[in-house]
Amino acid sequence: MTIPPHTFLLYHIGCRLSVVSHFVIHLIIIFLSFSHSLPSHSPMNVDLRHIHKTFGKVHANDDISLDIPAGTIQGILGENGAGKSTLMKVLSGFIYADAGEIRLDGRATTIHSPADAIRQGIGMLHQDPLDFPPMKILDNFLLGRAGGLFPDRKTARRDFLALAAQFDFSLDPEAYVDRLTVGERQQLEILRLLWLGARALILDEPTTGISLPQKEKLFATLKKLAAQGMTILFVSHKLEDVEALCGRVSVLRQGKLVEMMTPPFDAGRLVESMFGKQVTLAARTPARPGLVTLRAQNLSLEDSRLQIHQANLDVRAGEVIGLAGMEGSGQTLFLRACAGLLHPVAGKTLVGGRDLTGQAHHAFKKQGVAYLPASRMEEGLIPGLTLTDHFVLAEKMRGVFINREAALGLARQRISAFNIKGTPASTVESLSGGNQQRALLALLQTPLNLILLEHPTRGLDIESTLYIWAKLKERCAQGSAILFISADLDEILQYSDRVLVFFAGRVSPPLDAAQTSVTQLGQLIGGKGWETLAGEAAHA
Amino acid sequence: MRNSRWTNLIFQLIAVILALGFTTLVMLIAKAPPLDAFKNIIIGSIGSWTKISDVLISWTPLLLATTGLLITFTAGLWNIGIEGQMMIGAVFSTWVLRLLQESTLPPALILGLAILGGMLGGALWALLTGVLKTFGGVNEIFGGLGLNFVATSINLWLIFGPWKRPGVASMSGTIPFPETLWLPTLPGSRLSLWALGLALISIVLVYFLLRGTYFGLRLKAVGKNAKAAYLLGVPTWQYSLAAFALCGIFAGLAGAMQVLVVYHRLIPSISSGYGYLGLMVAMLVNYQALWAAPVAFFFAALNIGSIQLPVVLKLDSTLSGVLQGTLVLFVLLMQGARQKLGIRN
Structure with missing residues (x-):
């Protein structure tokens, strides 16, 4: 009755399958890259005809036809779930359309896979960067075009540095990708696609992760590329980006192409066709701050790339503090330290007067501190579990067995209270980005002293953004303080009472948001005008 | 929903047919009559009450191992160290019996303590893997594999050293315990309702536990995304350790049953590979507790049914292993194929 050794071997093969397949994929990518030599930059006309795509009952793309001449920067506007991403995934070979035709340079084409799309000259920059975190930046860069088993790292390194310099991206080719912020990972993807020499470039919400100066550089480059004949599809929900960049704009709403416009753009009409109605911003309401909920005292922080020396901040109940800065300037370090997710090298963190320095995140949580990460599916939510499961997890345990009725009731109530498009049994990965963010927010417990948010509205449309901030402001009215990171300067100035600016580990003193302009903030983020800041709180 | 359940069933059926086909091919290459072989396996496993009780005897440790593994798999852990955990469970169980067999305690109490001892032994050995992972950064697959070898060595050392039979040490194990310290079996059979019941x-x-409790849900959360589970307030490493300990308890119980019901002594191959087989069962049922019992029964039946292959057909009994192994591979393959088709549709 003993088990022969070969069964163990089989098992072994089984358990290592994922690791093996990882490498096999790499090998395949490398071999595939044999087949295409240096990319040509000849202009390409992209013509989508009568594209249909349904997911279950949702008609995500409903008879969409879009002909984009070479050298055009084509804007694709629409709110979450309008079908923008679906259309782009069809074009980039991630999914097949149910019906319709893709014509490249007038020839009907079938795009079998993303790799195939790249071969045909279509490169896509995804909203969530697709890369290999445990690998070096240069290795990621090399993937997809290595030229055989032994990649020419030297040339690649030179090209990489040249491209990075062009965009003023400070990426160290030898650093590991898992050290990068989401924004920097997007930068890497942009560089990689440009290097691959795509003739048509799809950018899915590319400006959300990068700072204002970086955005300007990106736009300048995109315009230059378009002038050289590059076809660019720019997917966004930000009117101002589209206005600044695009030569043409198409608006999607509920799977249909509802509007096509050329400059000068009528912003009001665009908003109306996006939402089917007018949307107005909420008015500013000054906070009446209460007691100190969080005190950061001479806080010194460091990770492998950055150091913050002796930062000081008092956060009062009911106020909103925005943390501004380029990606990787230290704001994430600071926020994580406030959550107890990063232990300070020196200094103290006090929550509600209690010294929690060096304690684990759960000790902070117990004192009413909540942390909402930027990467929703990687750190915030649990793929495979339903919304109900999440709500149960976030609540306090009552006994041993889960009361299914009560859990379902709770889920229903939260889903309607937060206007989440989904059912209690929906898995979180089936929700759209905006709904995932709403779900994260719905998981927050009551009462809370401090809510820490990384990019709370990244990738969300105006309506979701307004909704989320309305919910957050409710929390402030109940006495919670909010600290949030955003790359969107308008958002920072719109919703914050005070602003901290981070630049290469330097932390500004708290600025009064009402008396700070976008220009001023933009300069500080870029490292200008710091001399004039009186009593700088910390410096490198 | 209904549709996906049907396609699921169809894919599983295809996997079974492919596995049977592959095994037939192996037999044809070995110039053996496939139909006779399958017939013999069926007759040899459920052909008589004796055979069925043999299957149940084999089913018990396999089901216990699978049960434990469902917990670690739910927590996202590959507890390949389950073999060692069964072995150490058996060692602890034997140890308790050796300590107490001369005492005046009632046999029932001694047996109870031996069972608890086995569970404790398994849990401790599993926790060792967990601690190595949590505090030492040793992946549980490598830690478990290493500890399996250590457990085998401890077992052999005890059998050939401190616990050897008077006179000469032997591969047949330690000296058998007196019959008073055997877990009661059905009259005229080696089947113990106690073991089966447990x-x-x-x-x-x-x-x-996995379906309706907070513990189960939190364990699932840790298994699917430990980072998010931590931010949601789940003490993640504690739950990982708890999963190891619980799995170890069931593995140790299986080891104890091998000593108390089947062998009545410690033998070198006391775990009999049930741990590895349990891994296959757990994979086959896609980590769902509902199907664990019938599939484990099927595997046990294959094991027992193939015993008479050498006698009747001059075939090696490892044929059942070929069928079990290919079955798991084909089922996994079909799952992959299904996912691939799912993306395209």
Whole structure:
């Protein structure tokens, strides 16, 4: 009755399958890259005809036809779930359309896979960067075009540095990708696609992760590329980006192409066709701050790339503090330290007067501190579990067995209270980005002293953004303080009472948001005008 | 929903047919009559009450191992160290019996303590893997594999050293315990309702643990995304350790049953590979407790049914292993194929 050794071997093969397949994929990518030599930059006309795509009952793309001449920067506007991403995934070979035709340079084409799309000259920059975190930046860069088993790292390194310099991206080719912020990972993807020499470039919400100066550089480059004949599809929900960049704009709403416009753009009409109605911003309401909920005292922080020396901040109940800065300037370090997710090298963190320095995140949580990460599916939510499961997890345990009725009731109530498009049994990965963010927010417990948010509205449309901030402001009215990171300067100035600016580990003193302009903030983020800041709180 | 359940069933059926086909091919290459072989396996496993009770005897440790593994798999852990955990469970169980067999305690109490001892031994050995992972950064697959070898060595050392039979040490194990220290079996059979009952209670307990409790849900959360689970307030490493300990308890129980019901002594191959087989069963049922019992029964039947192959057909009994192994591979393959088709549709 003993088990022969070969069964163990089989098992072994089984358990290592994922690791093996990882490498096999790499090998395949490398071999595939044999087949295409240096990319040509000849202009390409992209013509989508009568594209249909349904997911279950949702008609995500409903008879969409879009002909984009070479050298055009084509804007694709629409709110979450309008079908923008679906259309782009069809074009980039991630999914097949149910019906319709893709014509490249007038020839009907079938795009079998993303790799195939790249071969045909279509490169896509995804909203969530697709890369290999445990690998070096240069290795990621090399993937997809290595030229055989032994990649020419030297040339690649030179090209990489040249491209990075062009965009003023400070990426160290030898650093590991898992050290990068989401924004920097997007930068890497942009560089990689440009290097691959795509003739048509799809950018899915590319400006959300990068700072204002970086955005300007990106736009300048995109315009230059378009002038050289590059076809660019720019997917966004930000009117101002589209206005600044695009030569043409198409608006999607509920799977249909509802509007096509050329400059000068009528912003009001665009908003109306996006939402089917007018949307107005909420008015500013000054906070009446209460007691100190969080005190950061001479806080010194460091990770492998950055150091913050002796930062000081008092956060009062009911106020909103925005943390501004380029990606990787230290704001994430600071926020994580406030959550107890990063232990300070020196200094103290006090929550509600209690010294929690060096304690684990759960000790902070117990004192009413909540942390909402930027990467929703990687750190915030649990793929495979339903919304109900999440709500149960976030609540306090009552006994041993889960009361299914009560859990379902709770889920229903939260889903309607937060206007989440989904059912209690929906898995979180089936929700759209905006709904995932709403779900994260719905998981927050009551009462809370401090809510820490990384990019709370990244990738969300105006309506979701307004909704989320309305919910957050409710929390402030109940006495919670909010600290949030955003790359969107308008958002920072719109919703914050005070602003901290981070630049290469330097932390500004708290600025009064009402008396700070976008220009001023933009300069500080870029490292200008710091001399004039009186009593700088910390410096490198 | 209904549709996906049907396609699921169809894919599983295809996997079974492919596995049977592959095994037939192997037999044809070995110039053996496939139909006779399958017939013999069926007759040899459920052909008589004796055979069925043999299957149940084999089913018990397999089901216990699978039960434990369902917990670690739910927590996202590959507890390949389950073999060692069964072995150490058996060692602890034997140890308790050796310590107490001369005492005046009632045999029932000694047996009870031996069972608890086995569970404790398994849990401790599993925790060692967990601690190595949590505090030492040793992946549980490598830690478990290493500890399996250590457990085998401890077992052999005890059998050939301190616990050897008077006179000469032997591969046949330690000296058998007196019959008073055997777990009661059905008259005229080696089947113990106690062991069977414990195994059934275990799988039912774990089914409800994973399905309806906070513990089960949190364990699932840790298994699917530990980072997010931590931010949601789940003490993640504690739950990982708890999963190891619980799995170790069931593995140790299986080891104890091998000593108390089947062998009545410690033998070198006391775990009999049930741990590895349990891994296959767990994979085959896609980590769902509901199907663990019937599939484990099927595997046990294959094991028992193939015993008479050498006698009748001059075939090696490892044929059942070929069928079990290919079955798991084909089922996994079909899952992959299905996912691939799912993306395209």
